[in-house]
Amino acid sequence: MTQRVRVQNVTVSRDGIGAGEEQTLQRPFGHVDPTELMAWAFATASFPGRTDGGGSRGLEDRLTRDFARGIGAEIMGRHKFGPQRGPWDADDDWIGWWGEEPPFHTPVVVLTHHERAPLSVGETTFHFVDATPEQALARALELADGRDVRIGGGVSTLRQFLDADLVDEMHVAIAPVEYGHGLRLWDRPEDLTDRFHLERVTAPSGVEHCFFWRR
């Protein structure tokens, strides 16, 4: 089986905003409230980390439970790991936003201009790599051990991989909210139809799910 490069469950607003500005330790999404933006995913039975036994088991649960299927590694931007900028503080033993059992359970390549030693947290190992998208992908494909690579975002990282034409398949959810400003993925999904098939399906939640795959 060929290894594929996949994007899963990234969510943007109707005006294409995937995260807010002014990210801080307390506010990973800046002025955007992730519980509003990602409400469709939090509501499902298979949302990572859910333990209460509740949640919906419809279309959107099929999407959250597909998150890890066949994935051997993730690539994320530094700001999806934490809010730090510039050189890492050598005394900083903070393990990132994802807690003691991050939901990845695979190697994760973290893109940064400031390399540091790998950090293992639970079943996830973060590799901090200063690399182009092509180089980072080569590394992740190797770490994935024959399985697929997920481009985890955030928005800037995803845009870099789309601009470099490195994505095979992508699911982006469009939440029924608007933010006006913030980190923007696109003007509209049709911007990508020169390279991708696009299928759009609206769920009963009001969220429109966009599925892209290479032409």
Place this chain on the structure above:
Amino acid sequence: MTQRVRVQNVTVSRDGIGAGEEQTLQRPFGHVDPTELMAWAFATASFPGRTDGGGSRGLEDRLTRDFARGIGAEIMGRHKFGPQRGPWDADDDWIGWWGEEPPFHTPVVVLTHHERAPLSVGETTFHFVDATPEQALARALELADGRDVRIGGGVSTLRQFLDADLVDEMHVAIAPVEYGHGLRLWDRPEDLTDRFHLERVTAPSGVEHCFFWRR
């Protein structure tokens, strides 16, 4: 994790028909053409056994690629294994409709009034069991080794498990065709909403996907 009882990717016509009458060795679905009824699934990249690298990767691919996820055993009616009726012919070394590498890759409990020794084909072992739905499920849960059990059908078997209230979660696709007569799953999906949440989503293929989960 609690083991769940799931139905995945069963397809019926608009008038609720899941298979035709007059099943023969050559026509597993009788007068119903499965390539018409299941066209939505055959068109996806993840349809079991597809090797040409083609196929769609939208919503319906998420459904076909979820088929085996977390499943440890299947229960099927005898007529999903083959067209034989009555006692098995001791000289019959036919391995069923599923070829030398059946798409199940787990133990399969085949409901029959005529027990016979287990049959291993590829990674699948068929266990031929004369049992009530409750007994068959207990056996399948044991064989599933902590994972979920899929009720694979056909229509009569699925109806038995629904009537015994043994299903936790169900996906049924409604194809845009009508047959007028045949093996009928239901008059309409709403018949089940006393016990299940129901979410209905129409895909661009014209197929309506019904997701049920327990209230």
